[in-house]
Amino acid sequence: QKEVEQDPGPLSVPEGAIVSLNCTYSNSAFQYFMWYRQYSRKGPELLMYTYSSGNKEDGRFTAQVDKSSKYISLFIRDSQPSDSATYLCAMSGTGGGNKLTFGTGTQLKVEL
Amino acid sequence: DVKVTQSSRYLVKRTGEKVFLECVQDMDHENMFWYRQDPGLGLRLIYFSYDVKMKEKGDIPEGYSVSREKKERFSLILESASTNQTSMYLCASRTGTGYSSYNEQFFGPGTRLTVL
Numbered sequence: 001q002k003e004v005e006q007d008p009g010p011l012s013v014p015e016g017a018i019v020s021l022n023c024t025y026s027n028s029a030f031q032y033f034m035w036y037r038q039y040s041r042k043g044p045e046l047l048m049y050t051y052s053s054g055n056k057e058d059g060r061f062t063a064q065v066d067k068s069s070k071y072i073s074l075f076i077r078d079s080q081p082s083d084s085a086t087y088l089c090a091m092s093g094t095g096g097g098n099k100l101t102f103g104t105g106t107q108l109k110v111e112l
Numbered sequence: 113d114v115k116v117t118q119s120s121r122y123l124v125k126r127t128g129e130k131v132f133l134e135c136v137q138d139m140d141h142e143n144m145f146w147y148r149q150d151p152g153l154g155l156r157l158i159y160f161s162y163d164v165k166m167k168e169k170g171d172i173p174e175g176y177s178v179s180r181e182k183k184e185r186f187s188l189i190l191e192s193a194s195t196n197q198t199s200m201y202l203c204a205s206r207t208g209t210g211y212s213s214y215n216e217q218f219f220g221p222g223t224r225l226t227v228l
Contacts, residue, residue, distance in 0.1 A: 004154075008152065041222075043116070043202055043219030043222050044219050045218075045219065046216050049216065088155065090155075099157055102155040
């Protein structure tokens with residue numbers, strides 16, 4: 001079993017829809033939770049970062065962490081065609097070089 | 113803006129060749145990383161370095177080595193390329209020193225390597 005599980009999609013939604021992307025994990029030592037966005041033929045870029053449990057909002061994006069369920073989510077409101085990308089969750093613990101463990105990524109397409 | 117550059121976007125090599133992938137960052141970051149990205153497997157860490165001349169193995173170091181002679185440059189070396197090393201290779205760098213907790217990594221655009 002992988003340490004981080006993420007549905008690879010692809011996920012196709014109409015413009016304006018609310019998108020929910022999710023990851024589950026098994027390592028209870030993870031404390032830092034990130035979402036990266038990767039456009040085609042580009043490197044990933046950090047979208048959201050959350051420490052421990054709770055919610056964080058940034059414009060149309062909301063990240064949620066539920067450590068008791070080992071479950072994290074990214075919500076995108078009023079989705080736009082420019083949101084079409086692969087979304088990667090990533091997480092790390094403290095110490096040990098803080099290596100990131102990535103999910104496999106979910107491919108999202110927002111259609112006009 | 114942080115900039116991480118990789119020497120090639122696309123590279124085609126033959127089995128058995130020695131391959132060098134170069135990565136340069138311009139933000140004086142101490143930490144640098146090499147990943148490979150494969151469909152269905154996500155990003156997997158090959159090697160990382162937290163200081164000049166320092167290196168640590170990641171999750172899949174077999175068949176690879178690295179070199180960090182200068183702070184801004186981190187090289188990935190495939191000693192004898194094999195077809196199962198065909199992949200997208202991503203370099204990243206990170207702020208912070210040592211084992212600091214916050215982990216924003218900045219990625220380069222990637223090198224798509226094909227080994228024939």
